[in-house]
Amino acid sequence: MNRLSLTLSRGIARVTGSALGPYQSAVIRIGFAGTWLLFLLREFPHRQELYGPTGPWGWNLARELTADNHAFTALLWSDTQLWFECFYLLALLASAALLLGWRTRTASVLFMVGVLSLQNRSVFVGDGGDNVLHLMSFYLVFTRCGQVWSLDARRAERAEAARARGERVPADLVGPVLWAVLGLALVLATVTGRFDNGWLIPALLWTALVGLALWWAVDRWAKARDPKILLDVVANILHNGALVVIMAEACLIYATAGWYKIQGSRWQDGTAVYYPLHLDYFSPWPGLADLMSSSGTIMMVVAYGTVMVQVAFPFTLFNRRVKNVLLVLLMIEHSVIAVVLGLPFFSLAMITADAVFLPTSFLRRLGALAARARVRVVRRGVRTVPAPRSAEEDEHVAKGRVEAV
Incomplete structure (x- = not known):
């Protein structure tokens, strides 16, 4: 009985104390974001026929279908060409941001909105891969998929190194501004009744907005460590649970x-x-x-x-x-x-x-190989750029040219 309780306590501590599978979650983040980004780029010349307001699957037909199956799509908020072009560009930018791991939490939410909106706009142009991407875009919102191999991780490492040197780290302004803009857009969409086909997606969007605002406020003003630890535990539980769901979905x-x-x-x-x-x-x-x-x-x-x-x-x-x-x-x-x-x-x-x-060991070796390859490419690029000459060298070269003439 003691051994069972000890094993159970260790399991609970592991699930709540850390976000498991950081490399696996980074791989699925990069893979799904890259897949969707490449698809959007390939179909860019055909975007009107696939998802546009004047495509074969017309705007009115799509409205009737979503009213029946309660599927979420922001493309039906307006039938103007400007709204469609702006949203398609937003889907491209969100995919690229998630691929690079820039503001991963925000990018994952926008990535989900882009995938669901475009796929639910024309449900008859997809295949099995689109169904997988449809589900995984929803699960990625709950994961902490930017722990490694991301711009967020590199920014966090630089901030930690600066604190270790005793330097002052400037406050993050991009995150609050980004979420303030998205929060205003969410308020306008809610007030104007855009979420009239279901409650799941708007509830998730509001939960993400409030949760990240709370996280930022606690990190900025809370002096005690208990609120930070509690939020970190909740985030770890959501991440680990979403990772298990992704594994179960694949099986x-x-x-x-x-x-x-x-x-x-x-x-x-x-x-x-x-x-x-x-x-x-x-x-x-x-x-x-x-x-x-x-x-x-x-x-x-x-x-x-x-x-x-x-x-x-x-x-x-x-x-x-x-x-x-x-x-x-x-x-x-x-x-x-x-x-x-x-x-x-x-x-x-x-x-x-x-x-x-x-396996984590394989992914680490793969990441190390990619890092070494990147360093070699950067070094070769630096070597190909000639070093600037000094004033004496310029004078010597000019003198040689005059003598040659």
């Missing part, structure tokens, strides 16, 4: 997909793999698709291997080595799907969801 996706494939005969005889390879929509490389489909052995390995890996993956989480092997196989599978079937954003979303299970 649920693979489990349902694998067991659904078992029930039918198309994955048993290989036709579920064969036919998509010969559809024009999923054949960016017809020669490669023909090469794969010409071999019955390849079709059998792909079909049965996909089913076995997806069904087995949730059960291998308790064995680290087997889990890592299946994780590599899943990432290879999605990479092949991206190339052969021409679904890069679906594959990127699924690979990012898989990355939450990557």
